[in-house]
Amino acid sequence: MTIDKTAIRDAATVIVMRDRDSAPKVLMGQRGAKAAFMPNKFVFPGGAVDAGDSTVPLHRPLPALCRERIEIDARAGIAYPLAAAAIRELWEETGQVLGAPADWAAPPPDWHGFAASGHVPDASALRFVFRALTPPGRPRRFDARFFLVDADALATDPDDFGAASDELSHLQWIELDRIRHFDLPFITEVVLAEVAARAADDSPPASVPFFRNDDEGSTFLQLHGRPMPD
Incomplete structure (x- = not known):
C-alpha cells in the first residue's frame, strides 16, 4: 500500500510518565471546545513538525534504533525534526523542558521561549513507541x-x-488505572494500552505498532528495524 501524503502533516506526540514502579501516571491536558482537531478530548502534548525543527541543535540525538524505526516507510531524515x-510541543503545551543546560544563540522563532529557559533540546531519553495515521x-x-x-x-x-501556553487546559498527571474515566480519542486509548504494558520498562520496545489508515482501510503493522549493537 502507498500512503497518499496529500494534506498529511508529520507530527510528534509526547507521553511523559512518572512513578513507573508504584502508581504509573501520564501527563495529559484537555483540548478546547472550539479546536478543529479533537475538541474537548484529553490528549498528550503534541503537534505538527514546523520548518524550524530541522535546524535546532540537539544536545544528544534519539537512540539509533528509534531513528531507524521512524524512517521505515517514511522520508529519510524525518527522525531529527520529529524529535525536535x-x-x-512538550514545552509549548506544558512548560516542561526536555533538554540540557546551555546557551543558545539565534534560535528559530518558535524556540525563543525554550532557549530563554537556558537549555538546548535533548532527545536521548525519548523512546519511539507508536505510529498512527489519521483516517481519511x-x-x-x-x-x-x-x-x-x-x-x-x-x-x-x-x-x-x-x-x-493555553493550548491545553486542565494539565494533570493521571493514573493509568483512572484514565478510562476521561474523554479520550480512540487512538489515545489504543496507545495507552501499549504504554501500560511498558510502564516498568524504559528500553526501546521489541517493535513499534503502526496504525495505518488510508483509502484501502485500516491496518496494524509492526515496525521492527534491525537490532543495534550495544
Whole structure:
C-alpha cells in the first residue's frame, strides 16, 4: 500500500510518565471546545513538525534504533525534526523542558521561549513507541509518532505548568488505572494500552505498532528495524 501524503502533516506526540514502579501516571491536558482537531478530548502534548525543527541543535540525538524505526516507510531524515518537534510541543503545551543546560544563540522563532529557559533540546531519553495515521475524511490528517519519556528526564519541576501556553487546559498527571474515566480519542486509548504494558520498562520496545489508515482501510503493522549493537 502507498500512503497518499496529500494534506498529511508529520507530527510528534509526547507521553511523559512518572512513578513507573508504584502508581504509573501520564501527563495529559484537555483540548478546547472550539479546536478543529479533537475538541474537548484529553490528549498528550503534541503537534505538527514546523520548518524550524530541522535546524535546532540537539544536545544528544534519539537512540539509533528509534531513528531507524521512524524512517521505515517514511522520508529519510524525518527522525531529527520529529524529535525536535516532540520537545518543542512538550514545552509549548506544558512548560516542561526536555533538554540540557546551555546557551543558545539565534534560535528559530518558535524556540525563543525554550532557549530563554537556558537549555538546548535533548532527545536521548525519548523512546519511539507508536505510529498512527489519521483516517481519511477528518478535518486534519497527521502521520503522528508517539514518544514515551520518563519524567525523571525533565529539566523542570514536573508539577509546575506555569510556562505552558493555553493550548491545553486542565494539565494533570493521571493514573493509568483512572484514565478510562476521561474523554479520550480512540487512538489515545489504543496507545495507552501499549504504554501500560511498558510502564516498568524504559528500553526501546521489541517493535513499534503502526496504525495505518488510508483509502484501502485500516491496518496494524509492526515496525521492527534491525537490532543495534550495544
